[in-house]
Amino acid sequence: DDCTQLDMIKVKHQWAEVYGVESNRQEFGLAVFKRFFVIHPDRSLFVNVHGDNVYSPEFQAHVARVLAGVDILISSMDQEAIFKAAQKHYADFHKSKFGEVPLVEFGTAMRDVLPKYVGLRNYDNDSWSRCYAYITSKVE
Ligand code: HEM
Numbered sequence: 001d002d003c004t005q006l007d008m009i010k011v012k013h014q015w016a017e018v019y020g021v022e023s024n025r026q027e028f029g030l031a032v033f034k035r036f037f038v039i040h041p042d043r044s045l046f047v048n049v050h051g052d053n054v055y056s057p058e059f060q061a062h063v064a065r066v067l068a069g070v071d072i073l074i075s076s077m078d079q080e081a082i083f084k085a086a087q088k089h090y091a092d093f094h095k096s097k098f099g100e101v102p103l104v105e106f107g108t109a110m111r112d113v114l115p116k117y118v119g120l121r122n123y124d125n126d127s128w129s130r131c132y133a134y135i136t137s138k139v140e
Pocket residue numbers: 045046047048049062065066068069070073090094098101102103106136
């Protein structure tokens with residue numbers, strides 16, 4: 001299913017609660033990665049960023065970089081040319097260094113954690129599913 005204009009508005013708005021100035025984005029990111037490692041226990045790709053200790057400064061800095069990437073994708077979702085360029089940048093980076101990465105599992109981890117940070121009443125799982133699929137869709 002498509003990530004519609006309305007889905008984008010909702011996701012951007014809810015993302016602001018998670019990642020905006022008044023949020024605790026570091027705590028959110030840590031929760032996502034903890035959940036991700038439950039779903040996908042293999043941490044071997046993350047040795048360079050101290051994946052064995054998610055509380056280490058090295059891993060926390062990695063978390064910040066990934067969330068910044070998610071922020072760029074979400075922010076540019078409705079500006080096709082910029083979005084495509086950003087998406088290609090991350091796709092090429094992961095592909096050249098690691099081959100396929102478990103993006104579906106990462107999305108599940110995000111959606112498992114999001115309701116706690118967005119607020120259950122506002123959280124729209126369907127919009128997040130559709131737009132996460134969009135931002136992680138295959139690039140030509
Ligand atoms: C939408 C999803 C994702 C985004 C936006 C994203 C973004 C990023 C960014 C911005 C970096 C840092 C690049 C740099 O060094 O400047 C990174 C590194 C990395 N990402 Fe992702 N990522 C995503 C999902 C994943 C997933 C699911 C995996 C699963 C294995 C993964 C594995 C890695 C690894 C292993 C690194 C490098 C760690 C190191 O520095 O050694 N990423 N990612």
